[in-house]
């Protein structure tokens with residue numbers, strides 16, 4: 001039992017121990033749960049306690065970040081705003097005063113807004129405060145700070161003047177309280193009419209005038225094609241009207257009329273370049289009005305706080321205004337030559353079938369003034385006293401045409417009778433290899449060589465005939481029709497320009513008569529065949545030279561008068577008298593007043609401007625284009641360069657006889673005067689006059705050209721020199737002709753005569769006797785050598801020699817001396833078949849030397865000769881001897 005009890009107790013004990021253990025375990029677990037719970041609570045409490053501190057820090061950090069970003073953004077925006085302001089108010093519109101200078105806006109570029117101060121933005125770089133004025137609006141100033149207002153007015157005006165071309169801003173001042181004192185620094189502008197003052201009581205008139213200007217500009221300048229001058233300038237690159245800025249500084253209450261006019265100006269002025277800058281006058285509300293308010297605490301511009309700039313230094317204002325006035329008084333700057341030219345891709349695109357049209361300058365409203373040569377008007381007369389720009393106008397016109405029409409459409413021939421070389425650059429030169437591809441002929445320094453003018457007119461008359469024949473063949477009458485029926489033919493229009501043309505018509509000699517006849521014919525019939533004459537003269541006599549021929553003048557319906565030109569326009573049309581410098585009246589109505597158009601002519605003739613165009617056109621030239629022939633009356637041609645000389649070769653004269661070249665003919669082509677020496681009576685040459693150099697030049701060229709036609713040893717050249725001054729040329733010739741030449745002097749010349757006269761009996765090689773100053777041998781030749789005197793032998797050679805290929809080319813130092821050598825004053829001269837007269841007068845060359853009575857119209861002049869060959873000439877031919885061969 002006890003055991004059972006013991007067992008039971010043991011079991012109970014075990015169970016209790018077990019339960020205790022479990023309980024302990026649970027307790028332990030509960031206790032550790034509690035501790036963990038407590039700890040969590042403490043942690044949570046701690047955490048909960050830390051939360052507000054962290055949130056605040058985060059908020060502060062975020063706020064600081066936002067602040068920094070904000071400041072950075074403001075700085076960035078301010079920088080951008082400053083950059084934009086710099087662009088909006090470039091140069092003189094925004095520059096600070098210590099570095100300020102005028103920088104006019106380019107053509108078509110807007111002048112921009114004008115700086116008056118800086119925006120007050122703390123912590124950022126200063127941003128210029130700009131006020132739009134020119135082409136934009138009006139400015140109203142108010143407030144207590146008078147000085148601040150004055151500073152703004154001065155700044156605005158100076159900056160506006162500096163952004164425009166001289167003269168393009170005009171100021172009108174109305175300052176009844178200080179009588180202009182507020183604008184004193186700008187007074188120098190008054191000398192050029194750029195600043196005018198309106199006295200007290202004049203405000204109404206001033207406003208009326210502004211309204212009238214606006215009306216006029218709207219009607220005649222903008223003319224419905226543009227909404228504003230600004231837009232017109234942007235579209236055309238030109239600004240035909242100045243800006244007008246009226247500065248109104250205080251005054252009485254406005255009348256109703258004045259208020260109405262002021263409102264009109266505010267509403268409509270900006271589009272027409274009419275602007276107001278006012279103080280003490282209230283402007284109506286309008287988007288174009290900017291208000292500047294000054295006060296003790298600073299200024300406000302359009303409601304923004306602004307730190308105003310100091311006023312421009314007084315010396316800067318007066319100096320700038322003085323300089324502007326001086327420039328305006330010196331006259332307007334020329335418009336650029338490029339205005340007359342089409343863009344490069346449009347060059348040489350025009351067709352000249354019906355006429356030639358090109359701008360010549362700029363009209364009063366900035367529109368180009370064009371001129372046309374065609375069926376009507378066909379020809380032009382240009383007049384202007386020396387220095388008024390006639391040459392320049394010719395350059396401008398030629399340039400404008402040459403850029404539009406290709407050389408296949410247009411050719412120029414140009415003749416300048418005055419001294420000067422400016423037209424030479426149309427031809428190829430040493431300094432500049434380019435030439436104007438349209439130019440066929442340039443004659444410069446032709447003042448005494450009227451024959452060259454005649455040669456040009458004859459050439460044109462021949463071209464006119466050729467065109468008329470072609471037109472007839474195709475049964476048409478006009479160039480346009482001829483070109484239509486003969487599309488492959490080359491029928492360019494021809495423009496012949498003759499500067500100082502009156503020289504051609506001066507005098508009453510044959511040259512003047514023939515020139516006038518040819519001119520008249522060309523003027524009358526040239527119109528329909530595309531041959532146009534442009535005659536220019538600086539001298540009223542030039543025009544008067546034409547008045548005797550009203551039919552000729554009537555053809556010149558296009559008239560261009562430069563300042564102060566007389567008699568170019570019609571009788572009662574004196575528009576040219578009041579023209580400013582570098583302007584012209586262009587009139588296609590024969591000079592009647594209703595045809596007047598005033599054009600400002602660009603500067604085209606200075607070397608750089610012109611060569612820019614010429615080089616461009618030259619590079620465009622067709623492959624086979626040849627340079628223009630340049631005839632320079634002051635230049636002495638060279639035999640070695642003469643095409644006719646270069647073309648000679650041995651054997652040339654075999655059938656028709658060799659030719660002696662004597663000099664260059666004054667002609668459209670550089671041809672040589674040639675004396676043919678066949679086996680025929682009289683084929684000798686006399687050179688007559690005292691000029692040693694010219695006489696030597698003629699004989700030298702004759703001998704050298706003859707020698708070129710014979711093989712060495714095939715001809716004889718006997719050179720007799722009887723004037724020591726001729727010795728160098730004669731010797732050089734002797735040396736160059738080498739074995740073919742023999743030398744004679746005063747002592748040996750009788751032998752030459754005797755031998756040659758004897759030798760005539762037997763036919764031999766050609767023999768040329770070149771006798772320099774043969775009259776000096778008269779004494780030596782007077783002696784008898786055998787049966788005859790030397791002179792008798794000379795006459796015999798002259799008489800019988802040519803048929804036996806023996807020709808005398810002799811220089812006599814006077815006509816009378818030659819006649820004496822030929823047998824006396826009444827001696828026959830028919831053995832002298834040809835002669836070149838140097839300083840022998842026409843009158844001496846009459847009786848038997850020249851057809852008719854009284855001799856040729858020949859007035860000797862340096863380095864010119866009159867050549868007459870009775871076998872081929874009806875009248876004498878002026879030649880230019882070739883220059884020394886060595």
Ligand SMILES: Nc1ncnc2c1ncn2[C@@H]1O[C@H](COP(=O)(O)OP(=O)(O)OP(=O)(O)O)[C@@H](O)[C@H]1O
Pocket residue numbers: 334384385386387388389390391392393538582583600601602603604605606
């Ligand atoms: N439209 C112009 N703009 C600027 N300068 C010009 C203009 N026309 C002419 N000139 C300048 O004026 C000067 C005289 O011009 P130009 O030689 O054309 O006159 P001109 O009437 O032909 O004189 P002259 O008959 O004495 O030769 C030149 O220096 C020329 O560059």
